[in-house]
Amino acid sequence: MIPILTTASTVMCPHGGVAHLVTTNTEALVDGAPMLLQTDVHPIVGCPFAPVAYSPCLTIRWVTGATQTSLRNVPVLLQTSVGLCLNAAQVPQGPAIVVQVQQKAKGT
Template sequence: MIPILTTTSTIMCPHGGMAQLITSNTQALVGGAAMLLQTDVHLIVGCPFTPVAYSPCVSIRWLTAATQTALHNVPVLLQNSVGLCLNAAQVPQGTAIVVQVQQQAKGI
């Protein structure tokens, strides 16, 4: 069992930008915070990535999520879910880093 991500989790891009964790889920809460869903797209703020030209991460799209834990047939995000950080042109910049999670509810 792996911790479920919620709106109080901390997720960053690989360059230090912070994800804004907003979800379409308004029904399932863990400790008062909404569970995140695989269909959620999270905006990133403060990414300083500048390989040659300014190209910060601006969003996270989730590639993997729970295989057996879902809300209305939409998988919830887990601590080990893989999210791809994208720039404004939707070019991958690396994978999201889950920094902090709740420990009350877990999923598979």
């Protein structure tokens, strides 16, 4: 069993930008924080990425979620879910990094 991500979790881009964890889920809560869904798109603030030109991560789109734990047939996000950090042109800039999660609710 793996911890489920909620709006109280902390997720960052690989360059130090912080994701604003919002969700369409208003039903399933853990310690008062809504669980995140694979279909959620999270804006990123504060990414300084500039390989040649300034090209910050702006959003996270999730590629994987739970295989057996879902809400309304949509997989919830787990600590091990894979998210891609994308720039304004929707080009992947690297994987999302899950920094902090709750430990009460878990899924698979």
